[in-house]
Amino acid sequence: MQDVLHVIHAILDFPAVKWVLLAFLFVMPAASLLTWAERRQSAMMQDRLGPNRANIGPIRLWGILHFVADALKMIHKEDFVPKNVHRGLFSLAPLLALAPVLIAIAIIPFGPEVHLDALGQVVGAWGFDHEGELSVNLQIFAVEFGLLFYFAILSIANFGSTIAGWASYNKWALLGGLRSSSQMMSYEVAMGLSLMGVFLVMGTLEPGTMVDWQGPNPLHWGWALQPVALVLFFTAAIAETKRAPFDLPEGEPEIIGYFVEYSGLRWGMFFLAEFVEIVFISMVITTVFFGGYHFPFLYPEGFRFADSVLYLPHGAVVGIQLLTFGVKVALLCMLQLAIRWTLPRFRADQLMEFGWKHLLPLALLNIMVTALIVLWAPVESAADISAMVADKNLGIALWDWLRPALLYFVAAGIPAVLAALIMSSQWGPPEVIVDVKTTDSP
Amino acid sequence: MASRQTKPVDEVPRIEVLDESDRNPGVRTVRVIRPEPQNASFFPATLKGLGVTLKHFTKNFFRSRPKGNTDIETLDYPAIPRSGEAFGDVRPDPETRPERFPDYYPDRFRGLHRLMKRDDGRVRCVACMCCPTVCPANCITIIPAETEDASVEKYPAVFEIDELRCVVCGLCVEACPCDAIRMDTGMHAPPVEERGQAIWTKDKMLETKPVHRKRDATSIATQGGVGPDWRDTE
Numbered sequence: 322m323q324d325v326l327h328v329i330h331a332i333l334d335f336p337a338v339k340w341v342l343l344a345f346l347f348v349m350p351a352a353s354l355l356t357w358a359e360r361r362q363s364a365m366m367q368d369r370l371g372p373n374r375a376n377i378g379p380i381r382l383w384g385i386l387h388f389v390a391d392a393l394k395m396i397h398k399e400d401f402v403p404k405n406v407h408r409g410l411f412s413l414a415p416l417l418a419l420a421p422v423l424i425a426i427a428i429i430p431f432g433p434e435v436h437l438d439a440l441g442q443v444v445g446a447w448g449f450d451h452e453g454e455l456s457v458n459l460q461i462f463a464v465e466f467g468l469l470f471y472f473a474i475l476s477i478a479n480f481g482s483t484i485a486g487w488a489s490y491n492k493w494a495l496l497g498g499l500r501s502s503s504q505m506m507s508y509e510v511a512m513g514l515s516l517m518g519v520f521l522v523m524g525t526l527e528p529g530t531m532v533d534w535q536g537p538n539p540l541h542w543g544w545a546l547q548p549v550a551l552v553l554f555f556t557a558a559i560a561e562t563k564r565a566p567f568d569l570p571e572g573e574p575e576i577i578g579y580f581v582e583y584s585g586l587r588w589g590m591f592f593l594a595e596f597v598e599i600v601f602i603s604m605v606i607t608t609v610f611f612g613g614y615h616f617p618f619l620y621p622e623g624f625r626f627a628d629s630v631l632y633l634p635h636g637a638v639v640g641i642q643l644l645t646f647g648v649k650v651a652l653l654c655m656l657q658l659a660i661r662w663t664l665p666r667f668r669a670d671q672l673m674e675f676g677w678k679h680l681l682p683l684a685l686l687n688i689m690v691t692a693l694i695v696l697w698a699p700v701e702s703a704a705d706i707s708a709m710v711a712d713k714n715l716g717i718a719l720w721d722w723l724r725p726a727l728l729y730f731v732a733a734g735i736p737a738v739l740a741a742l743i744m745s746s747q748w749g750p751p752e753v754i755v756d757v758k759t760t761d762s763p
Numbered sequence: 764m765a766s767r768q769t770k771p772v773d774e775v776p777r778i779e780v781l782d783e784s785d786r787n788p789g790v791r792t793v794r795v796i797r798p799e800p801q802n803a804s805f806f807p808a809t810l811k812g813l814g815v816t817l818k819h820f821t822k823n824f825f826r827s828r829p830k831g832n833t834d835i836e837t838l839d840y841p842a843i844p845r846s847g848e849a850f851g852d853v854r855p856d857p858e859t860r861p862e863r864f865p866d867y868y869p870d871r872f873r874g875l876h877r878l879m880k881r882d883d884g885r886v887r888c889v890a891c892m893c894c895p896t897v898c899p900a901n902c903i904t905i906i907p908a909e910t911e912d913a914s915v916e917k918y919p920a921v922f923e924i925d926e927l928r929c930v931v932c933g934l935c936v937e938a939c940p941c942d943a944i945r946m947d948t949g950m951h952a953p954p955v956e957e958r959g960q961a962i963w964t965k966d967k968m969l970e971t972k973p974v975h976r977k978r979d980a981t982s983i984a985t986q987g988g989v990g991p992d993w994r995d996t997e
Contacts, residue, residue, distance in 0.1 A: 365835075367819070
């Protein structure tokens, strides 16, 4: 028995195995399903039915098999390469779009540390003092610079669309590539800066540590402590996926997009990259703002609030937490789809103005306000708070939980009010200007 | 329904003209009146829009469609045949061609072509070349040949229609002076593996039957042309 566990541990603890499991059991299936879910959800939002016909014999499953049909179709399509393209770059671009996202998923902690020899037991208090050799950390690449790694890798995805536009030898593709690179570079700035507030509060860049820091109390998660950062990061992240309302790089009625010359599976890779990015962004937001794999009030030993505890075996806790991570990511994906099918797209100048004049100043403002609060009243990590409230009664424990969230909610009001002011003034030209009338000139 | 009061919303900056230049027509000094903060920020409007789409989504997703509790009007078309009563037309007789016509089409639906026969079984067509002339897609090929029948003179030795090129406009049926070609088969162009298979020959079109059994009666038009033989009337 012990030998079997050792073999399982040796296999699971190998990073590549964890990556394969995460990528091929969660991220890729989720992204493929999203291609169908997007069409179905948008149809439901518009009082239509959406694709519900694909079936294998009697198995129809509301049309879920459409993604299989799509994949088969794309594999069978002609892989057409136009005459004057740069062949090497043309083939490289789809890979450059897809690969960085699949690399970046390595930093995401999708589950807690699993102790293979203690799955049936109730493990100890916070932090788990179990010193077994047979523990697997469900985070592939745990490094101190975790989120910086994410920004660095994702900026390579930028090259994918830009190179696709350049290598295609097509002016529309080139325009799409240019638009995509300008958009992604602009929004990367706001995206990175919007997370700075979170770094200040939590004091770490490592996603796994961030999740531990947030703990199982929903009011101690990032959304309560950094609501402005959540909105800013979510907006900038949607812009990074190049989807509506930020889908400037791919306008069907004007420039078709940087992938206009691509067909078959190469185009499918751009398409898949877009959906993998949706899943990945949901994973990042879950990790940073929604407590990662934590289920509300589920501690390593079981459900606990103040001094009342419902003990659960370690295996059950891990199962619930893995499921929680999946559900959170799925809900955020659905929210992204809903946003994509609700908002009309920006104009190019509005896009740039929104990124540089609204998101960026707001992100800087958020950093300043957060820095002041952290200086004045730093928030303790979940483990510290847990230790403080462990033997207090319910009322005091509740207040200790609520205090940081209340403080930061009040504080978040300041950037929010300033945001309204900034957006209203639009940072436009001075009030009295000289204007050239173009409408009724002779 | 009570009339709803709508508040005017300043969403775009308006301008107030202060001064117009005399020397340069069209150049003027204006004051820009910017919108109120609550109208300029699109964040509340975004949430409102998300609320609308979410309301539709939850209604259509969680409620029962068979019971008619959703807003979805889509017909489950091939699975559940449409009712023809809305069009006031007769439903097709399932005994005529059940396999080819499982569901309802309007009475005047234009399907693939068929060629009519005379009472003695010969083709009605007199190869007058009206239909290839009028065809906008140039999909009809007729090679005429002489026949012994003095009242007819010509018949089509070859009559082919390329159903891939056909735009299903029905002009050939309109143009035919002797009711020799019709489009009442109720059939779609079938999928083919080679382009040549989509060319429908004379024999094939002579065998095809109309979808409504009533319409299968022989033509009431005079055989061979529009009226009695014009040579007899002179």
